[in-house]
Amino acid sequence: MATSTTMSHQAIGSVVSQRPFKASQFLKEPLNNVPMKFRQKRFKIEATASQISVVDNTFLSPSPSKNKPHESKKKSNEAALILIRHGESLWNEKNLFTGCVDVPLTQKGVGEAIEAGKKISNIPVDLIFTSSLIRAQMTAMLAMTQHRRKKVPIILHNESVKAKTWSHVFSEETRKQSIPVIAAWQLNERMYGELQGLNKKETAERYGTQQVHEWRRSYEIPPPKGESLEMCAERAVAYFEDNIKPELASGNNVMIAAHGNSLRSIIMYLDDLTSQEVTTLDLSTGVPLLYIFKEGKFMKRGSPVGSTEAGVYAYTKRLAQYREKLDAAATI
Numbered sequence: 001m002a003t004s005t006t007m008s009h010q011a012i013g014s015v016v017s018q019r020p021f022k023a024s025q026f027l028k029e030p031l032n033n034v035p036m037k038f039r040q041k042r043f044k045i046e047a048t049a050s051q052i053s054v055v056d057n058t059f060l061s062p063s064p065s066k067n068k069p070h071e072s073k074k075k076s077n078e079a080a081l082i083l084i085r086h087g088e089s090l091w092n093e094k095n096l097f098t099g100c101v102d103v104p105l106t107q108k109g110v111g112e113a114i115e116a117g118k119k120i121s122n123i124p125v126d127l128i129f130t131s132s133l134i135r136a137q138m139t140a141m142l143a144m145t146q147h148r149r150k151k152v153p154i155i156l157h158n159e160s161v162k163a164k165t166w167s168h169v170f171s172e173e174t175r176k177q178s179i180p181v182i183a184a185w186q187l188n189e190r191m192y193g194e195l196q197g198l199n200k201k202e203t204a205e206r207y208g209t210q211q212v213h214e215w216r217r218s219y220e221i222p223p224p225k226g227e228s229l230e231m232c233a234e235r236a237v238a239y240f241e242d243n244i245k246p247e248l249a250s251g252n253n254v255m256i257a258a259h260g261n262s263l264r265s266i267i268m269y270l271d272d273l274t275s276q277e278v279t280t281l282d283l284s285t286g287v288p289l290l291y292i293f294k295e296g297k298f299m300k301r302g303s304p305v306g307s308t309e310a311g312v313y314a315y316t317k318r319l320a321q322y323r324e325k326l327d328a329a330a331t332i
């Protein structure tokens, strides 16, 4: 791994790393379940406040004394996973390389997030993961304003003991009506190095279309002093395996609001794409993708194909039942 990227990982991590990693609090996937391409380069993630918050919360647990919320839930044989790339940002609009620069959504992006929310309004969501960047967080929150279940998404603040104590919710009933939102830097956009803030068209004119295409879409080639998709995958896929997959395995339905490249790396892992195949994977802003996790496998159930909601996803039996319950509650 290039020195510059190692430093960039550490720099990003150190912003949120306040406390030591509590390995005992995590359900670890055995490494032999990890495909070779990720296993070889899987790097050791530092402890982060966001990682600790994944498990060390009381939202999904009726008793605060239980610190493994997923263990207290009734096991289910399938869980829904929704992936959403954030809506258009102000720098998408200006055609600037953005990477880890924290830029908000445009008005169009706000609309895209709301439309995305309508498309997933009948899909159950128990937990939300976002990157630490505002464009992903805005997208998650705006999408959830459209959800029929009307639970309240609440960002967990476990970055210090005081932040955690001061944001504690004391009513179990209120907790049940809430959705924990976990912000993790590991889901951030790839760090674009010295391209951040540059205009994409001007950069292509200066360095050549082919070179810029390789920086943007290849798997192995990093932009100058930035992360390649492979480097981005090392932290995003490791975070997914350590923190998100165990929740799905416990029957919790998860939404992830993140970025073009952090999601490309996760989709590459879910769909088992080759480093060649991933070069043609390009995600639109504000378009949700649905997967079902069942018996240890991820099944893609599609992305929106039409304006009518019925045509959006192939529902599983369980999702169809959830939908029926929502309809029944709405007619009471």
Ligand SMILES: O=C(O)[C@@H](CO)OP(=O)(O)O
Binding pocket: 092, 096, 097, 098, 099, 100, 189, 192, 216, 260, 261
């Ligand atoms: O600028 C960025 O951060 C990303 C996403 O907008 O750009 P690209 O399309 O090159 O992945």
